[in-house]
Amino acid sequence: MLELSINGEAHHADVTADVPLLWVLRDVLGMTGTKFGCGIAQCGACTVHLDGQPVRACQLPVGLVGARKITTVEGVGATPAGAAVQKAWLDLDVIQCGYCQSGQIMSAAALIASTPAPSDADIDAAMAGNICRCGTYVRIREGIKKAAAEHHA
Amino acid sequence: MAIRTRTVALLLGAAVVIGGGAVAGRMLFLPGPLDFAGGTRVALADYKGPSPIGVPAKLAHASLIEKGRYLTDAADCRACHTAKGGTPFAGGRPFKLPFGTLYTPNITPDKATGIGNWTDAQFLRAVHQGISADGTRLYPALPYASYALMPDADVLAIKAYLFSLQPVRQANLPNSFTFPYNQRWLMGFWGYFFNKDKRFEPIAERSPEWNRGAYLVEGPAHCGECHTPRTLAQAMNTRQKFAGGAAEGWNAYNITGDRTTGIGAWSKPEIEAYLATGHANGRSVASGPMREAVDLSFSKLTKGDIAAIATYLQTIPPIHSARLGAPAAFAAASHAQGPADNxxxxxxxxxxxxxxxxxxxxxxxxxxxxxxxxxxxxxxxxxxxxxxxxxxxxxxxxxxxxxxxxxxxxxxxxxxxxxxxxxxxxxxxxxxxxxxxxxxxxxx
Structure with missing residues (x-):
């Protein structure tokens, strides 16, 4: 039985150590906010935070999480950066179909938590691995700048 | 004046002959695989201690086919004798060489297209000397210069295993070598100089573990075939033993004791983990042909044999690779630092x-x-x-x-x-x- 700290709560999962964290979140714990996209860490839809760092849950064996604190899209609104991103996303209607957006929000929240005024290059470096088939990239970029300004105001 | 000119010409001619002879000699007469280690070679029968050949102790009472399966894995026959997506051991895998493309043959026991009609003597001659059942010469893409170290018993155990497989009817593909490389008889000369056709002899002063490792590395596992650079004549240049070679476009890196460009800084458990799992933390991940060698061969060997291989590899004299950099420290955590021109x-x-x-x-x-x-x-x-x-x-x-x-x-x-x-x-x-x-x- 593995113990995981997710969004500030302890969860238990009876899984082997090599199961990807994403499967544990979605299939074992029923937390389906985090999405399955490609399964090979190439699209970013499964992004969660480990101690505030964005990671791709589809390629992370759950046994490697250890005592690190997991934050998912269900819990990121409780962090100041996450709340700022969610507000900016609503203000600017960033989302189109929405499938990639939990991953976009997680990567964006981690970026503005660590970078007060992200430049375009900072946004490219942090967000290029999050793919959006609807092409909402322009609004995502705008949303990040707005959220960063409000978060660090 | 004329006499003087003739003397100079003679001297020059002699120098050319001697120099050319020395160069040719260096190219044709290369050190043996264990020459670096010194010590006293003894016949297997005279070696005191557990036998360095054959299968590990836990398979001592296994059937000949089971023993053969282990040795077939150790010799990694399957990697080359299987086409991508094809039936194992049915051949057809292409190897692009500087002289053309060669396809590995079917070694299942099919009588028409495989080796089902081969006698023990024919199989031994192919594996030890690179001569096919019909007498034609094989190219040293079959690493017989290494396999020659394997005693008859080990080679025949492999044959017993191969003959226990389901025969697969799959015709061999002709290679695309052009003249003069399509002249297979020329390989006889290659074999004469570069395959000593001598079975493994342990070194009396070394431990049983070292000798077991030496047997596996130099014989069945044929590490040098990729990790030792080749001479112009395509022989393993044993003066640069394990200093790095090539395989299918990949560089097979230096595995000598050099600390920065070889594996001299690796601990024994790191070498063992790399061979058994394909990953040594912070050191290397096996990719390409080495990944195949791990998946199909090393991962199937016993812990004892992996330890023996590591023990032996740690005694290979260091050679520094000038064309390989030392390891770097971790790069900056920010994208903003680092190469800006690309x-x-x-x-x-x-x-x-x-x-x-x-x-x-x-x-x-x-x-x-x-x-x-x-x-x-x-x-x-x-x-x-x-x-x-x-x-x-x-x-x-x-x-x-x-x-x-x-x-x-x-x-x-x-x-x-x-x-x-x-x-x-x-x-x-x-x-x-x-x-x-x-x-x-x-x-x-």
Whole structure:
């Protein structure tokens, strides 16, 4: 039985150590906010935070999480950066179909938590691995700048 | 005056003959695989201690076929004698050599297209001397110069295992060698000089574990066939033993005791982990042909045999590779620091690589994904980096993280750029691989 700290709560999962964290979140714990996209860490839809760092849950064996604190899209609104991103996303209607957006929000929240005024290059470096088939990239970029300004105001 | 000229000419001629003879001699007469170790060679029968040949103790009472299966794995017959997606041991795998393309033959016991009619003597002659059942010479792509170290009993156990397999009717494909390389009889000369056709003899002063490792490394596992550079005559240049060679476009790196460019800084458990699992933390991940060697061969060997191989490898004299950089420290955690002159490379890296490898090169998810300190990132040819980007790497079994291949996602220009970005950011000898080089590797 593995113990995981997710969004500030302890969860238990009876899984082997090599199961990807994403499967544990979605299939074992029923937390389906985090999405399955490609399964090979190439699209970013499964992004969660480990101690505030964005990671791709589809390629992370759950046994490697250890005592690190997991934050998912269900819990990121409780962090100041996450709340700022969610507000900016609503203000600017960033989302189109929405499938990639939990991953976009997680990567964006981690970026503005660590970078007060992200430049375009900072946004490219942090967000290029999050793919959006609807092409909402322009609004995502705008949303990040707005959220960063409000978060660090 | 005339006499003087003649004397000078004679002297010059003699110098040319002696010099040429010395060069030819150096090329034709190479040290044996264990010459570096010194000590007293003894016949197997006279060696005191557990036998260094055959199968490990736990298989001592196994059937001949079971013993043969273990030795077939140790000799990694399957890797070459299986086409991509084909039936194991039915052959057909292409090898692109400087002289043309060669296809491995069917070694299942089919009587028409395989080796089902071969006698023990014919099988031994093929494995030890590179002569096929019908008397034609085999190219040393079959590593008989290494397999010659295997005693008859081990070779015949392999034959027993192969003959226990389901026969597969699959005709051999002709190779595409042109004159003079299609003259198989010439291989007789090659064999005369470069295959001593001598069975393994242990060294009395060395431990049983070392001798077992020596047997496995030099005989069945045939490590030197890829890791030792070749002479002009395509023989293993044993003066540069294990200093690094090539296989199918990949560089097979230095595995001598050199601390910066070899494996001299690796601990014994690190060498063992690498061979048994394909990954030594912070050291290396097996890719390409070495990944196959791990999956099909080393991962099937007993812990004792893996330990023996490591023990032996740790005694290989260090040779420094001038064309390989020392490991670098971790790169900066921020994208903003690092190579600034390669925007295409950086763009590809941030799109496709950083999620797993991290800007620092430490690896963002699993330890296997560390780029820092890997030999491939300090290799100024960037061949292995480009091939990993093209083909992917890692254990592609369900549920385990692996690197996908990007051959169909990125152009030659993009792959060359990201390979150069990776060597510049994470290594100590930046590469300048060009799109046309990537195009060649794509065809491997």
């Amino acid at each position: 925007p295409i490379g950086k763009r590809v890296f941030e799109q496709a690589c950083v999620s797993c490898h991290a800007w620092s090169g430490k690896g963002a998810l699993v330890a296997d994904a560390q780029l820092t300190a890997k030999k491939a990132v300090s290799d100024p040819t960037a061949a292995n980096v480009a091939l990993m980007v093209l083909q992917g790497t890692g254990p592609q079994t369900a549920g385990r993280p692996y690197m996908p291949g990007f051959a169909r996602s990125y152009s030659d220009t993009e792959i060359a750029a990201v390979a150069n970005y990776v060597t510049a950011r994470f290594g100590t000898m930046p590469s300048k691989i060009a799109p046309r080089d990537v195009a060649k590797l794509r065809a491997e």
